[in-house]
Amino acid sequence: MILAFLILGMLGLLVLRVPVAFALLLPCLVYVMVSQDISLGVAQQRIVAGLNSFPLLAVPLFIMTGYLCNAAGLADRLFRWLMALLGRVPGSLGYVNVGSSLMFSWMSGAAIADAAALGSVLVPAMRKRGYANGFALGLTGASSMLGPIMPPSIPAIIYAVTAGVSIGALFFAGVLPALVLAAVLCLYVFIYALKHRPEACEEDRSSNVLSATLGAMPVLVTPIIILGGILGGVFTPTEAAAAAVMYVLLLSLVYRSLSLSGLYEVLLQTARTTGSIMLIVSAASLFGWVIAREEGPQRLAEVLLAFTDNPYVFLLLVNVALLLIGMLLEPVAALLILVPVLLPVAHEFGIDPLHLGIVMILNLVIGLLSPPVGLVLYVLASVTGSSIQDVMRGTLPFLIPLAITLLIVTFIPSVSLWLPTFLGM
Numbered sequence: 001m002i003l004a005f006l007i008l009g010m011l012g013l014l015v016l017r018v019p020v021a022f023a024l025l026l027p028c029l030v031y032v033m034v035s036q037d038i039s040l041g042v043a044q045q046r047i048v049a050g051l052n053s054f055p056l057l058a059v060p061l062f063i064m065t066g067y068l069c070n071a072a073g074l075a076d077r078l079f080r081w082l083m084a085l086l087g088r089v090p091g092s093l094g095y096v097n098v099g100s101s102l103m104f105s106w107m108s109g110a111a112i113a114d115a116a117a118l119g120s121v122l123v124p125a126m127r128k129r130g131y132a133n134g135f136a137l138g139l140t141g142a143s144s145m146l147g148p149i150m151p152p153s154i155p156a157i158i159y160a161v162t163a164g165v166s167i168g169a170l171f172f173a174g175v176l177p178a179l180v181l182a183a184v185l186c187l188y189v190f191i192y193a194l195k196h197r198p199e200a201c202e203e204d205r206s207s208n209v210l211s212a213t214l215g216a217m218p219v220l221v222t223p224i225i226i227l228g229g230i231l232g233g234v235f236t237p238t239e240a241a242a243a244a245v246m247y248v249l250l251l252s253l254v255y256r257s258l259s260l261s262g263l264y265e266v267l268l269q270t271a272r273t274t275g276s277i278m279l280i281v282s283a284a285s286l287f288g289w290v291i292a293r294e295e296g297p298q299r300l301a302e303v304l305l306a307f308t309d310n311p312y313v314f315l316l317l318v319n320v321a322l323l324l325i326g327m328l329l330e331p332v333a334a335l336l337i338l339v340p341v342l343l344p345v346a347h348e349f350g351i352d353p354l355h356l357g358i359v360m361i362l363n364l365v366i367g368l369l370s371p372p373v374g375l376v377l378y379v380l381a382s383v384t385g386s387s388i389q390d391v392m393r394g395t396l397p398f399l400i401p402l403a404i405t406l407l408i409v410t411f412i413p414s415v416s417l418w419l420p421t422f423l424g425m
Contacts, residue, residue, distance in 0.1 A: 002031065003291070003296050003299070005031075006027045006028070006031065006287070006291065006294075010023050010287070011328075013026060013027075014328060020280055020283075020330070021276075021279040021280045021282075021283040024283040024287040024333070025286065028043065028283075028287050028290050029043065031290055043286055046285055046286045046289045047283070047285060047286050049285060050281050050285020051282050051285075054238060055157060055161050055237065056161055056278075058157050058167070058237050058238040058241040059154055059157055059274060060271075060273075062154060062157070062241045063109070063113075063154065063270050063274060063277075064245050064266065064267075064270040065107055065109070065222075065244045065248055066107060066109055066110055066117075067270055068248045068249065068252060068258070068266055069104065069107045069108065069117070069219075069248055070108075070113060070117040071258055071263075072248065072252040072255065072257045073255070074107075074219045074251065074257075075100065075104050075121070076121065077215050077216045077219050078100050078103045078104060079118070079121055080212050080215065081212040081213060081216035082096040082099045083096055083212075084208065084209045084211075084212035084213070085209060085212075090193045090194075091193025093125060093129055094135075094139060094186075094193065095189055096122070097136075097139050097140060097143055097189075098185045098186055098189065100118050100122065101118060101140075101143035101146045102146055102150070103219075104147070105146040105150040106150060106152075106222060106226070106227075107219075107222050107223065107244070107248070109147060109154045110154050111368050111376050114144035114146070114147040115141060115144040115380050115383070116379050116383055118140065119379065119380050119383045120383040120384065122136070123136045123383075123384045126139075132196070133390065133394065135192060135394065137380055137384065137386060137390065137395065138394035138396070138397060138398040139185065139189065139398065140380060141369050141398065142185055142395065143182075143185055144368075145362075145368070145369070148361060148365045149174045149177055149178040149358070149361060150174055150175065151171030151172070151175065152171065152226055152237070152240075152241065153174055155331045155332060155335055156170045156171055156174060158281070158335050158336060159335050159339060159357045159360065160357070162288075162335060162339040162340065163339050163353050163357065165353050165354060165357065166425060168230045168231070168237055169354055169420045169425040170357050170420075171230065172231075173354045173417065174358055174361070176416065176418065176419055177358050177362065177409045177415055177416055180405055180409065181405040184401040184405050185398075185401055188398070218251055218254075222244060222247060222248065225240065225243055225244055226244050229243060277332055280332055281336060284336030284337055287337060288336065288339075288340040288341075291340065291341060296341055300341060300342075300345055301344060301345040304317070305348060314346070314349050314351070315351070315410050315411070316410075318360075318363075319359070319363055319406065319410060322334070322363035323363055323367065323370075325338070326364040326366055326367020326370065327370045327371070328367075330364075330367075330368070330375060331364040331365055331367070331368070335361070339360070351413075352416075352417055354416060354417060354420060355416045355417055359409060359410050362405070362406050362409055363406065366406065369395045369398070369399070369402075374392075377391045377392060377395065
């Protein structure tokens with residue numbers, strides 16, 4: 001009954017559009033006040049303990065890296081480089097869309113940053129060249145899903161801290177799934193180009209590939225600093241995040257592409273985003289502690305083990321549940337709530353926590369393209385001037401390649417586990 005009260009109370013508050021952090025916190029405070037053996041001091045300790053984590057320092061730093069890349073126009077350099085390389089290819093703008101998101105994902109770590117940075121450039125360019133508006137919007141939204149999967153991923157940091165696994169290992173576990181998603185989207189673009197034959201980008205045939213490459217090369221060094229430093233043992237993930245911020249700031253000074261007012265806006269956006277995430281982290285810490293105290297994971301494990309002993313059936317059930325949850329909660333909040341519940345159950349089924357992490361992240365980020373939460377939908381509508389209805393209609397067909405990728409990652413664990421194992425992580 002207590003578990004039912006907690007969960008139904010949280011869902012009821014979410015339906016009433018109470019902010020996620022308070023929807024998590026209020027049922028827990030009621031639980032603490034009616035309990036005879038728990039004081040409010042204990043609740044305060046659990047809230048503070050949820051934030052007392054060195055790896056969480058990487059979150060605001062990677063968020064700032066993404067905002068800096070956007071404000072300093074580094075995403076535009078990647079766009080011009082890819083256009084110079086792929087301008088002659090049929091359907092080139094579609095491939096450039098996917099490639100730009102793939103490159104930018106190495107620096108942003110979030111789908112919203114990707115959609116905001118690239119949507120305002122790519123969607124108008126694709127419309128101009130005869131691509132259907134819905135296709136341009138849908139492809140931009142789907143390719144932005146690479147951001148939370150490819151390192152440095154903000155959801156990966158949250159999962160790793162909550163699950164007690166290596167952030168570096170989880171970063172590298174996301175590389176192949178992100179490449180699989182990019183390949184599936186490129187196949188979708190290829191089929192579209194064969195059928196619709198969009199206009200070629202004539203002006204890009206004369207682009208100076210060498211000049212564009214030299215312009216983009218310093219930007220492409222950023223992921224080498226992040227992942228190379230982690231893999232080489234030079235940085236911890238948190239230190240790598242700080243190094244990335246300093247490097248991108250240095251590039252902004254060299255290119256003279258960031259004003260003092262622009263830097264102030266970046267700091268303001270970083271503070272706002274970090275504040276909202278950390279408020280959710282602290283509230284979810286108390287919520288997870290209460291759920292664990294009431295033996296929620298054990299009871300879920302008993303139910304699922306009575307239903308099936310097949311790990312693939314369990315993963316299928318998890319997929320269905322997470323896709324529905326992702327429609328209501330943004331990924332960070334959902335991970336903080338669900339990881340303490342699902343991880344012990346997954347252990348009973350012999351599922352690797354790195355594999356579970358990538359499956360959970362991929363499921364939940366798909367929710368960013370699904371109403372009613374669907375934050376990427378609203379960002380795309382804002383930066384492109386499209387109606388939210390047009391964005392929703394455009395992204396709907398792209399749920400198919402996303403679902404194909406999800407099934408591949410779910411039922412072929414080596415897609416997630418091969419690279420960390422090869423690197424000895």
